[in-house]
Amino acid sequence: MNFKIKATLAGAAAALAFASAPATAETRDYISIVGSSTVYPFATTVAERFGRGSKNPTPKIESTGSGGGMKLFCAGVGTQHPDITNASRRMKKSEFVQCQENGVKDITEVVIGYDGIVFANSAKGKHMDVTLRDLFLALAKEVPDPKGGEKLVANPYKTWKEVNPALPNTKIEVLGPPPTSGTRDAFNELAIEGGCKTFPWLKAIKSEDKSKYKAICRSIREDGAYVEAGENDNLIVQKLEKNPEAFGVFGFSFLDQNRGKVQGANVGGVAPTFDSIAAGDYPVSRSLYFYVKKAHVGVVPGIKGYVKEFSSEKAWGPEGYLAEKGMIPLGDDLRKDMMAQARSLKSMTGEEDLH
Incomplete structure (x- = not known):
């Protein structure tokens, strides 16, 4: 608007x-x-x-x-x-x-x-290939009821495998920026909302009630699965090195400067690279x-x-x-x-x- x-x-x-x-x-x-x-x-x-x-x-x-x-x-x-x-x-x-x-x-x-927002883990951990829907289901405050129907429930998912059987059976633990961060704003809009929109009935809410739509599609869970790690992206990188099963959310430049320590997950089958972000192919770019x-x-x-x-x-x-x-x-x-x-x-x- x-x-x-x-x-x-x-x-x-x-x-x-x-x-x-x-x-x-x-x-x-x-x-x-x-x-x-x-x-x-x-x-x-x-x-x-x-x-x-x-x-x-x-x-x-x-x-x-x-x-x-x-x-x-x-x-x-x-x-x-x-x-x-x-x-x-x-x-x-x-x-x-x-x-x-x-x-x-x-x-x-x-x-x-331009910059890409990466979803990364320790280079010692398992490399992930996630979709925007996976990220939404793993991190949103409320998600569609796994039992079916057009109903929202508090996020029940504890492991990545529960979100998507193709993903590892490891605890969902994501370190990321606080609400004051532009990276958080962009991640919520591009990744969380991006995954939310893959459910047609949730996408339809936008034309009916924009405030309700944003509250559903841009709200991060607060039960400990997502940990606010402050405005220090280098600190997130350090924590990932110590915990190979955790993931972090930060800008591409911090991935680029710490190759060998951390690795970026593919999102929608696209790796976060200089070329994929410049071309607009990587879905979480800003x-x-x-x-x-x-x-x-x-x-x-x-x-x-x-x-x-x-x-x-x-x-x-x-x-x-x-x-x-x-x-x-x-x-x-x-x-x-x-x-x-x-x-x-x-x-x-x-x-x-x-x-």
């Missing part, structure tokens, strides 16, 4: 808001960045390159999760608030409204690349973003330079240093458009397809 809001009172209001911020806001000489744990390693790499190659201090980056980053970013104007937030999903309608209400009027949205607070540009030094570095071919191009880190580059045309959008600091209009 298109979300149509006209963002107004941009330049003068932003300057006034900045001028009225506390005096301490004038003292910060480094870029402050918050947000997604998935985007964090890419942003950190850009920040380090930018710090070495310019006269500006290296930007300070905090991994707060996409939702936590949006909350901090939208809290207001002034350098007690961050300049940029990273996200592993698009800004939500409610977040855009929150930004507007708090005086954060002019925001630039930049799509930086776009990655950062958002710039334009009111801080020219006040906090170096923001334009950082954005220029991030949007350079040497960074996000097919042969760039971010691809080496596991980020999947945009196609040539979209990358060219995003470079122009980033460097011109084009403002969001509120007419984007926000949900």
